[in-house]
Amino acid sequence: MSDSYDVIVIGSGAGGGTLANAVARAGKRVLLLERGKKSPEVSLPHDERAMLIDKQPYDDRPIDVNDTDARLYMGGVLGGSTSLYGAALMRPSDDDFHPGQHYADRLEKSIHDWPIGYDDLATYYDRAEQLYHVSGQTSDNFGPLNHPSQQYPHQPIPLKPINERLVNGNESAGLKPFVLPLGIDFNICLQCDACPGYICPNGARISAGQVVEKAAAETGSIEVWTNVEVQKLERQGESITGVRVLDRESGDQQVVTAKRYVLSAGAIGSPAILLKSGCDHPLIGRNYMMHLSPIVVGLYLKRTGAESTFVKQIGFADHYFGTDDYPHKLGLVQSLPVPGPLMIGKSAPQWLPKRAIETLRKRMLPLAGIVEDLPNPENRVSVKEDGQIALSHRYSDYDFERGKVLTHLMVDILKRGGAAHCLTKSFPSTEHVAHQCGTLRFGTDRQHAVADKNGRLFDHPEVFVADGSLFPTSLGVGPALTIMANALRIADTVIDEI
Ligand SMILES: Cc1cc2nc3c(=O)[nH]c(=O)nc-3n(C[C@H](O)[C@H](O)[C@H](O)COP(=O)(O)OP(=O)(O)OC[C@H]3O[C@@H](n4cnc5c(N)ncnc54)[C@H](O)[C@@H]3O)c2cc1C
Secondary structure, eight states: OOSEEEEEEEEOSHHHHHHHHHHHHTTOOEEOOOSSGGGGHHHHHHHTTTIIIIIIBOOOOOEEETHHHHHHHSBBBBBBGGGSOOOOOOOBBHHHHGGHHHHHTTHHHGGSSSSSSSSHHHHHHHHHHHHOOOOTTSSSOOOBBBOSSSSSOOOOOOHHHHHHHHHHHHHHHTTOOOOOBBBOOTTTTTSSSSOTSSSOOOOOOOOHHHHHHHHHHHOOOOOOOSOOOOOOEEEEEEEEEEEEEETTOOOOOEEEEEEEEOSHHHHHHHHHHHTTTTTTTTTTTTTOOOOOEEEEEESSSSSSSSSTOOOOOOOOTTTTTOOOOOOOOOOOEEEEEOOOHHHHHSSSOOOOHHHHHHHHHHHHEEEEEEEEOOOOTTTTEEEEETEEEEEEEOOOOHHHHHHHHHOOOOOOHHHHOOOSSSEESSSSTTTOOOOOBTTBBOOOSSSOOOEEESSSSSSOOOOOOSSSSGGSSSSOSSHHHHHHHHHHHHHHHHHHHH
């Protein structure tokens, strides 16, 4: 059978969209299959109910999470989660690629080192930062984290007064806050308070969907099918012969073929496709991770301004590898926007009158921590007999312990920045799976990994993985930039082969 395309990419998020762009720019014919619709079809900018309560732009499948059905906060439109993300695009530290240096006793030996190191990705980080229009301050001190050897492609906006206070208060105590590198075009950004979680009303926050559409327009080499669900990979023995696609509107199914296939349906979606295809590598779906993200909300006596403007500007890596008293890896601390009234109502421990919520919103400044939750094979994605995706996940005591320590440090940070009181939460909710990763880990041999160092499945050499599923460990920073950089690296292998 002649192949209609050089490459079929499944999923258009940070991994798939970025890779599709690179492969098309190299002159190869790409078919991109995306389960969600094009975002403008569902876009209701700044409508908190539509976006975050009804979850219109999020994946509409009920997932069985620890035996209860839930709609998860994972991107379900063109661009995947990058259509909704915070765009904090941080490079990790060198040590993030050698987790054995920090958890030797807690991790199996085979994942003490990732199959690639930071140096293998350095130039791809540069390219990803260009592609996603990252603004940052190269002169900032990022502590153990890497930053570009040259300049960030774009300049950040000046700090908002409440963040200046946060920076000054903490610098006086010897900390080194930095301006958070963000994939946002501040020439057109509206600097609104509704950023992560919402579709950006004017495309200032660059998504993988935009990257794909630009590459499609400039090369004519990408065909994008939206609102189609990949049901499974067609197989003849171990050989993959095509992709079975369901048109979600008409209900029609067809099989499409290519020389190579790239799986990037996210760390929940990708293993589910392989399991539905009857692939039986024992690690498929195992070791699901998503970070433990403690939230601390500073309450101020005066207005912070965060209820009406963009405040996601600051990062702290001072406690990345712990403190003198607690020398354990704790990860990054970064600004968060103030939640909308409905989300405050949803997450508050008791009912709050509308006026109280509005008053609270005006006096808040939140921070989030990014604790690297460790892999556990029992935390996993599986597929039930009726085809429903199931997720089993529990944090370990060690994850919670580090989350608790980081929470105390975040309280100190906010108090130094002027907060009179702080509210704490150990993680947002079980529906928040933003940083999902780890379910098709890459490594050096089949016994310990599903894919090789180039993302190719050991059992099915025509298939590559290019999303967060590949991560053997979850890093102490947000995953998006590393997924993008790694997708560009994997794209080079795919291009060479074709
Ligand atoms: C609200 C929010 C805020 C975030 N903020 C940040 C941040 O500030 N910094 C950061 O680093 N990370 C952030 N993230 C995480 C980041 O967006 C993800 O890590 C990243 O997008 C994951 O990339 P991916 O390619 O693995 O999956 P995704 O980007 O989720 O893409 C997967 C795509 O596959 C599609 N798909 C799934 N199943 C199928 C199927 N069967 N057939 C066809 N298509 C399918 C999905 O619809 C989706 O479009 C955030 C995420 C969210 C949701």
